Amino acid sequence: MVMVCNRFGECSSRPDPTVKNTQLVTLTGSVGRNGRNLRDDVSQIQDALNRVGPSNGGPVIKLVVDGFVGPKTVRAIEDFQRTQFPGKFPDGRVDPGQRTVGRLNELLVAPPTFNDEMVPAFGGVPSFNNQIVPAFGNGFAPQGGQHGFVQASFVPPPVTTDAQMTLAERHAQDAEKRLTAAIKRMNQAVTAMGKKVRTAKEQELVREINWHFKANADPNPTQHMTKVSTVLATMLAAIKEHNLGTRTILRKGAPPPADPNAIAWAYLGGWTSNKMEEKFITITPMFMTQLSLVIVHELAHFCGGNKSSGKDIVHRASPDPFPTGTKREDGSTNYRDMPPFHARTNVYSYTVYCYPERPEFKVPSTV
Ligand SMILES: [Zn+2]
Known part of the structure; x- marks a missing residue:
């Protein structure tokens, strides 16, 4: 993961472009409620939701990866959106290039487990203004999930310095x-x-x-x-x-x-x-x-x-x-x-x- 900050000082984490992961989601059309629901797209989303795990809003009971959208798949998309974007209305649909698929891919490239060796240690001030800097992810809120731990030396301490x-x-x-x-x-x-x-x-x-x-x-x-x-x-x-x-x-x-x-x-x-x-x-x-x-x-x-x-x-x-x-x-x-x-x-x-x-x-x- 990398942290990308825009000129307004707002930051978000994105997949590291250097990370190769052939299992990332690449959609042709939308998936879910009122989506185009092409079979290959649906399969990718079902598989991706299963892989992100319940702690990140994935289904507790894994979806059947069959390429067909039913109420279970739509509900799983909604649950994922509710967990990942609190306060936003979950529309039950994943659109190409939008934030739901973006977040799915972020989670898919992240290391799967939290590791005790990833000790928070503030490793320097990264540069901003649209420059890409290493992730500090959820370093101050480990209960929030595991994603973001790529370079432990860049995880800031949990308090403002x-x-x-x-x-x-x-x-x-x-x-x-x-x-x-x-x-x-x-x-x-x-x-x-x-x-x-x-x-x-x-x-x-x-x-x-x-x-x-x-x-x-x-x-x-x-x-x-x-x-x-x-x-x-x-x-x-x-x-x-x-x-x-x-x-x-x-x-x-x-x-x-x-x-x-x-x-x-x-x-x-x-x-x-x-x-x-x-x-x-x-x-x-x-x-x-x-x-x-x-x-x-x-x-x-x-x-x-x-x-x-x-x-x-x-x-x-x-x-x-x-x-x-x-x-x-x-x-x-x-x-x-x-x-x-x-x-x-x-x-x-x-x-x-x-x-x-x-x-x-x-x-x-x-x-
Ligand atoms: Zn604001």
Whole structure:
């Protein structure tokens, strides 16, 4: 297994491309409920589910590998999805190139058993930004399964280190500068939005808020952008208080169970919550990024509202891959086509607006 991290500091484990395993699943069509269910594809899935084992969501009673889909096969797919993707609706189908088959293959290339010799020992800081680094997998949560143990020397300790906290504190300083600059730029953009004649620079500022926040698609662009600015201002206030030492936001901790690869995480609306345990952005043992972007991203989650408040800042669509991006779990469409409400409650919109110098976040010239 290898750990692949994207430019948002989100990581996932994938099969090591150098590992040869002829038993990996390669689908021609979809398998399961309303799938194409070609016989060879179905056999591959039945066999793969049997091989991943019950601890990873495979069937307790092994499926008959006959190439035909019945209720048992569909239920086995659902059980696997429920175990591997908690909180997501299991659709009972495996589609080529999608996450269910991806996770099956990850598990199939992993060593079959947990080995006591694979002692967690933090072996150095891997590089990020789309570079492939060796797996640390479930090193901090061995009860979660066995996959990921390929190179024991890269398994981090189960607690956030002081070095990771120091890095996070540095990023908090940078996040404050980023947010200050973003708010200034947004104010200029909103002023420019009201002008009939704009300079080339003003036009660019307007194009930027139209792209990231869909200002011009809202019936009331000024009101829409005021709501966006309020979120940015709240993010700035939160991190400023932290940097002044009057409020502690960043703390050590483990990743949430649903996302064992999280670098950092925050409750939605942690800022507005009354619960003490929600008052923090948690820096996990995976925090090794060189970017303050992770802190800005978590701050956006932290400073919206609670789930279903209508102000919660969630994963709507990511601008990656450029230029149209991808729909994410809480979104209805891709980055380019997001409706205004989604754009102003999309965690990526806030994140990327704070990093205008990065070429991959630039507004496409065709917009
Ligand atoms: Zn997030």
